Amino acid sequence: MTEPGSEAPPEIAFTFDGQPIRARAGATLLQAWIAAGLPLTENVGCMGQGVCGACRVLVRRPGERLAGTALACEMQAEAGMQVSFVDHFPARRAHAYDLHALTDSWTALEQIDRVFPEARHCRHCGGCDHACPKGIAVQRMVTLAAEGQAFAAAALFDHCVLCNLCVAACPEHIDPAHLGQFVRRMTAALTLRPADLIARLREIEQGGQPIDPEAPGANPAAAPSP
């Protein structure tokens, strides 16, 4: 990407999954991994948009005692960093529910309790908050959900990218990522009833929206006949 004749950007050295890597300044961790010619068949997804949560890494900078989490496609490499991928794993236990069977919103709190009983046992260790690469107030969401404040809990998980790091971080097996999606899905499925959509669906069911494949607008205008 450098302009011909321009100065080569400075290189920095760091460690990624045990490999010593040299990268150009400004490169993301993921770009640095690829540029080093290392195989990449997992822990990769949207390549920079920061929406898929696949490229989760632990990062420790020189002088830091603890490693933090990040997305490798978003974080730029820095000299002396120690980085390692966190492989994907599914939630340890399924918090099973059938969204279509949850029809009574009066019992939302009981439903949350029944599917995610661990949520009430949050010990407020803050592990989930530290683990989230998106800065979501995960622990607050768990508390709100356990209190039945479904909309407030759902709103906090608006920017969740499915990385599941909070699931790994939780010692109580609350599975916050899945609890967050549960309250989001429940609130949408139980309360979103747009009148315009419903009216159009009724119209279609009554045969009121026929399609004419040979209407003038369905063919090129004034096309010369062959």
Add this chain to the structure above:
Amino acid sequence: MTRPYPAALAAWRGAAPAPAVASPLPVPALLERFHPDRQHSAMVTLAVGSSAGQPCRAELAALLQADALVEDVDIAGAPVLEADVLVIGGGGAGCVAALTAARAGARVLLATKLRLGDSNTVMAEGGIQAAIGAEDSLQRHFEDTLRAGHFVADKALVAALVSDGPAAIRWLIQEGMSFDLAPGSDRMGGQLLRRKPGGATAARLLSYRDFTGLEMMRALREATLLQPGITLLDRHPALELLTDDRGRCAGAVLHDLAQGRPVLARAGATLLATGGAGRLHAAGFPTSNHYGATADGLVLAYRAGAALRDMDSLQYHPTGIAWPPHMTGALVSEAARASGAALVNGLGARFVDELATRDVVAAAILREIAEGRGIGRDGVEGVFLDTPGLEAREPGILAQRLVTLTHLAGRAGFDAAQEPFLVRPTLHYQNGGVAIDAAGRTAVPGLLCAGEVTGGLHGRNRMMGNALLELVVFGRRGGQAAAEDARGERPRSIGLNHLAEWRRGLIAQGLPLTRRTPILFPPYGNFDATADRGRAA
């Protein structure tokens, strides 16, 4: 020639709001001269297979007209999994198809190359079309889609797409997906927020902020993980389809990446939902696509005998990030233009109707660059997307409605309310693909397709918002049809029966048998499926 960034910035500031300059080139001439697909050296004519004689992007043709990765000896003794329906691909279309097939009573195997949900779906920003406005109609959606695709789309498929649109939105809400509401609207009895996508005659684009695909994929992923009857195989890309002695598709040879060994998945019906091909970087363009978009499904379906269509038509998203270079491939959502952001050249002038179809806008930008009105910064060229002008007209819109865009600017190190983006066309979508009928069936019995891997819906240019709709509508149709097909006669004498004839075809055309496909990962993934298979031995 190209205007350097500081001079262009000064021109933009001086002229704001930028005056509109009518393009002196009529659309056909603009496309002919500046659209990347019209550069004839980019196309070759397919010599083998069901679509021999059709033009095809050279990069794709090289993968299509190649030999398979596996021989009989490679799969002898491989573990066998059985299912009614095998779904290959864990993005939006794959999840919808798997859910639908499982709810129709089928035992479903869902095999995905990376991780469930890793796909272009999760990256879709702008929205999903459905004709729900009182002033809108299914007919208008039908005609808009045909016109945007230059009237070469399959009308039966487009009619199915638009007719199922409103029901698809209801289905998504039932799966727990949220949608934006019109300002001041109530959740119950209110109106959905609607915007006009490029090339449309009505406001029809529904959205969830500017990460509609993420919101959709979150709901679909949870639904799929929780659905009884679906067995999920992460990190299991498909190497080749299995066929029986009558040419019926009978499942697929999967590659277990964790173990480095093949696994045979036998199924009564197989549905490919493998997405697109952006990671082939046609014509050297950067791509907005997901890492896994390497045309695997096209290669597999074509070798098994399915027909392809419109393989010479790719979509270049007009507003990919040009600067900074480390963010190449990222897109500024069309939602920005749909909301009113202008495109401005190095002279501070507008040069195209920002809401024209994507092929026209992309060609217009390439023309500005080619004719010296582009803007150069650190060795890359583009034009401005005037987000500060949008913010000035609608204060707060960037922070509230264009969240991903604002975040993107932050990562690039500037404030989108103060400085415009530097953008250029970026490879975004494969307009063509495997030919299907309205139920998602291909010409190969037992083989269905859904989502971006298919062709016929978008003609030669896809409208914004029709890809998310397509994956829901045809995921449901294909999943239902696959469950039905699996109840019919089962494949027999299963193996790689189709490969002998395929190889005869390659030899007859003098094509080499040295290249083996699909590639599974982009070249910079440094992966060799043949070598990886040896790892387990």
